[in-house]
Amino acid sequence: MKAKIVITPKKAVLDPQGKTVQAALEQMGYEGVTDVHVGKYLEVDLEGDDAEAWKPKIEEACHKLFSNPVIEDYEFTIE
Amino acid sequence: MDFSVLQFPGSNCDQDCIHVLRDVLGHQADYLWHKEESLGNADAIVVPGGFSYGDYLRTGSIAQFSPVMNAVKKFANEGGLVIGICNGFQILCETGLLPGALVRNRSLQFLCEQVYLKVPTQESPFTREIAMEEVIKVPIAHGEGCYFAADETLAKLKANDQILFQYASADGEITDEANPNGSMLNIAGICNEARNVCGMMPHPERASESILGEKDGLQIFEGMVLHFQGVPISKEEASAAC
Numbered sequence: 001m002k003a004k005i006v007i008t009p010k011k012a013v014l015d016p017q018g019k020t021v022q023a024a025l026e027q028m029g030y031e032g033v034t035d036v037h038v039g040k041y042l043e044v045d046l047e048g049d050d051a052e053a054w055k056p057k058i059e060e061a062c063h064k065l066f067s068n069p070v071i072e073d074y075e076f077t078i079e
Numbered sequence: 080m081d082f083s084v085l086q087f088p089g090s091n092c093d094q095d096c097i098h099v100l101r102d103v104l105g106h107q108a109d110y111l112w113h114k115e116e117s118l119g120n121a122d123a124i125v126v127p128g129g130f131s132y133g134d135y136l137r138t139g140s141i142a143q144f145s146p147v148m149n150a151v152k153k154f155a156n157e158g159g160l161v162i163g164i165c166n167g168f169q170i171l172c173e174t175g176l177l178p179g180a181l182v183r184n185r186s187l188q189f190l191c192e193q194v195y196l197k198v199p200t201q202e203s204p205f206t207r208e209i210a211m212e213e214v215i216k217v218p219i220a221h222g223e224g225c226y227f228a229a230d231e232t233l234a235k236l237k238a239n240d241q242i243l244f245q246y247a248s249a250d251g252e253i254t255d256e257a258n259p260n261g262s263m264l265n266i267a268g269i270c271n272e273a274r275n276v277c278g279m280m281p282h283p284e285r286a287s288e289s290i291l292g293e294k295d296g297l298q299i300f301e302g303m304v305l306h307f308q309g310v311p312i313s314k315e316e317a318s319a320a321c
Contacts, residue, residue, distance in 0.1 A: 016183055016186070017183065040136075068140065070227070070228065070229070071227055
């Protein structure tokens with residue numbers, strides 16, 4: 001079983017990486033890109049098959065370690 | 080006075096801090112490995128700059144779980160003096176001892192240059208020796224020094240006079256041009272509400288001897304010593320400068 005965690009910068013936080021990637025896309029000729037945010041993706045391998053039991057632990061780890069709630073949002077799935 | 084300078088894997092400003100505290104200021108200063116669970120007899124803690132744990136995940140994010148940080152949290156909450164410089168500031172924010180966070184510089188560049196800092200308050204152990212409204216010159220060296228905090232946190236920092244250092248022009252103007260990294264309110268350093276914990280991105284330990292060009296940074300460590308010795312803050316300098 002795996003937890004798949006996606007961390008993204010909060011909307012209010014300056015995201016110069018996202019802006020730079022967006023500018024590159026425009027340079028390449030892609031039209032209609034309205035915004036880019038660069039985040040992180042983590043995969044965590046888990047023992048057993050009880051996703052519900054893992055959920056609060058992963059939630060806690062997201063809050064305390066994987067993300068910094070001051071500047072980042074997170075979401076995850078366990079499957 | 081007895082300083083302890085923390086060492087994490089990847090710390091690289093620890094020796095500079097030890098040199099300034101021991102050889103320039105003439106106080107006791109020792110390294111403290113991050114696996115230690117006790118601070119011993121330390122009177123003050125320095126969390127130095129560097130790249131603790133390779134900056135993996137986020138700057139300072141892994142260091143906050145080192146055993147020594149539990150002792151530092153306890154020490155800080157009991158009123159002990161703690162200063163975090165550069166990566167140390169990032170670690171103190173991650174630990175929750177200071178509000179806000181440090182994110183990537185708006186230019187995406189690692190910046191290594193001299194900056195001017197305005198010091199808006201003398202009411203802290205760290206700024207008490209810097210004349211009111213004086214502008215000091217101290218170097219920065221960071222890739223992630225852009226201070227971010229939610230609006231309510233910024234309002235609280237202002238209301239409680241917790242902003243200790245702001246990026247400014249040479250004549251003390253707080254302008255966007257003088258802001259090297261995009262920090263909110265040009266913040267270069269803050270303290271906690273109890274005023275015993277300070278975090279700053281610039282490196283005072285690299286500006287503490289005339290032979291190295293600047294010694295403005297020394298006043299920060301001197302302030303900590305005088306605070307520890309119980310010497311009251313001199314108001315004369317403040318009024319003379321006004």
